[in-house]
Amino acid sequence: MVKRVTGAVVNVTSSTLTQDALGGVQPGKGVGTGSIIRSDGVIVTNFHVVEGALNLKVTLPPPDGRSFQA
Numbered sequence: 001m002v003k004r005v006t007g008a009v010v011n012v013t014s015s016t017l018t019q020d021a022l023g024g025v026q027p028g029k030g031v032g033t034g035s036i037i038r039s040d041g042v043i044v045t046n047f048h049v050v051e052g053a054l055n056l057k058v059t060l061p062p063p064d065g066r067s068f069q070a
Contacts, residue, residue: 008035008036008037009033009034009036009061010033010034010035010036010043010058010059010060010061011031011032011033011034011058011059011061012031012032012033012034012043012045012049012050012056012057012058012059012070013029013030013031013056013057013058013059014029014030014031014032014049014050014052014053014054014055014056014057015027015028015029015053015054015055015056016028016029016030016052016053016054017052017054018052030048030049030050030053031049032045032046032048032049033045034049043058043070055069056069056070057069057070058070
């Protein structure tokens, strides 16, 4: 069962903009994991992984390793 589930876990990377202490804007990056829950590619993850994201990238586990914009 572990092998079946392992293939469903993906890395989720987000690009953000955050305000620094001086009021400037700095690029940021967030990372987390998600799980593929449907055969058409629907992924579930925690809100804090995608909160405020400008762009999202999902990366499949090895050996595939492909990345997709989400």
